[in-house]
Amino acid sequence: MQYADRLNNVETSAIRELFKLLGKPGIISFAGGFPDSAMFDVEGIREASNLALTQEPGAALQYGATEGYQPLREQLAAFMASKGVKGLSADGLIVTTGSQQALDLIAKTLLNPNDVALVEGPTFLATIQCFRLYGPQVVGVPIDAHGVQVDKLEEMIVQHKPKLVYLIPTFGNPSGATLSLERRLRVLELAVKYKTVVVEDDPYGDLYFGEAPPPSLLALSDQVPGSREWLIHCGSLSKVLSPGLRVGWMIAPPELLARATMCKQFSDAHTSTFAQATAAHYLKAGRMPATLAHVRSVYAERAQAMGDALKRELxxxxxxxxxxxxxxxxxxxxxxxxxxxxxxxxxxxxIEKGVAFVPGAPFFANNPDTTAIRLSFATADVEKIKEGIARLGQAL
Structure with missing residues (x-):
């Protein structure tokens, strides 16, 4: 069998491979990046899906527009407006099958072999894999506790002349870092100065504990003239509502959005209309604020418990x-x-002690930090977190 040369650029996810080891009875896992299924608003989603089947069964069960189900696009535009984004209409976004598909569409639309894509070092592993599939050189830019180091980013933009810069500015995966307001504005200024596309991936921005993070790059773009023309924003309901719905969205300049829509036609025709109709009714019902408040509260407690346990045990x-x-x-x-x-x-x-996490090295496009580790507190309750971190201390 002769396979496409592009497969030589990628390998199986180290995280997915690790999951194969998690079948051991009694293991406590801090490995996945999943939300806790116990916190899904099952009743709200059930009501929304029932409304989709009762009020518009034909639309919910039929083929749909590649750009997305119009009522959902309208709800998502309103959702983004509630987070400070100005001037966004329903036509300014397309619905994707999770934000992962948005990243694939961006790569298909923009990246050629031998192009350069700059990403944070570390960054979302699936983004590195997705981009590499299309043949560019993926290069990591150093970060610190306040996100990407913008002076270094500018140096690397000048050096590499990248096709795009990919960032997770708010509570990054895996770093947890949040780009400061000052740096956010600098990133937008760099996009305009060097005519470089910036991709803002924002799956975690609503999951804050206490004080809200700075506004998204998209929300700030009106403060930096011309920056909206170089900005792509990817959003998702996976971490805040349900990954199983596979509902994400992509906001981009009109011409780029049109080309991404064309590429989406070739891959899945459209995101599930039933899932989109369900999501539209859920957002319209106004349940999201209460859902977010509950999720934030639970995750904040678990994050505090993990931090305390790490200090105590390690x-x-x-x-x-x-x-x-x-x-x-x-x-x-x-x-x-x-x-x-x-x-x-x-x-x-x-693993031998009955606890799992993800080593940090695979999250780097280059120059991996072998001392780094990523732990997720999302799916374990406080008592399991305490026990799991105690086991981790024993493994040292």
Missing amino acids: GDALTFTQPKGGLFFWANLTGVGGKLNDGAELAKRA
Whole structure:
């Protein structure tokens, strides 16, 4: 069998491979990036799906427009307006099958072999894989606790002349870092100055604990003239409502959006109309604010419990910044006192102790940090978090 050359650029997800090891009875997993299914608003989604089948069964069960189900596009435009985005109409976005499809459409539309795509180092593993499938060089830009280092980003834009820059500015995966307001404005200024496309991936922005994060790049774009022309925004309901609905969206300049829509026609014709109609009714019913408030409260408690447990059980063997939102802790093993400082080796030992997490190295497009690890607090309750981190301490 002769396979496409593009498959030589990618390999199976290290995270997905790790999941194969999680069948051991009694294992506590901090590995996945999933929301907790116990917090899904099942009753609200049931009511929304019933309304979709009662009020518009033909539309909900039939083929639909590639751009998306119009009532949902209208609800999503209103949802974005509630988060400070100005001047967005329903026609200014398309519905995608999760934000993952939006990333694939961006790559299909923009990236050629030998182009350069700049990403955060570290960044979402699936983005690295998705981009590499189309042949560009994917290069990581250093980050710190306040997101991408914009001075370094400018240097690398000048050096590489990238086709695009991909960022998760708010509660990044895996870093948990949030780009400061000052840096957000700088990124928009760089986009205009160097005529460089910036992709803002925002699946976690609504999952904040306490104080809200700075506005999205999209919401800030009206403060930097011309930046909207170089900005793509990807959103998703997966982390805040349900991954199973597979509802995401993409906001972009009209010509790019049209080309992405054409590429979407070739891949899936359209996102599930039934899922879209269900999501539209859910948003219209006004249940999202209460759902978000509940999810934020639970995740905040779990994040605090994990931070406290890491300090108690691992002490100075680990350094981390307490997350202010999202789903993840990003930490570095110090090797203090002769203890382990290799994330991949610790992951193997941890499995033997009955706890799982993801080593950090695969999240880097280049120059991987082997001391880094990612832990998710989303799917374990407080008692399991305490027990799991205790086991992690024993694995050291």
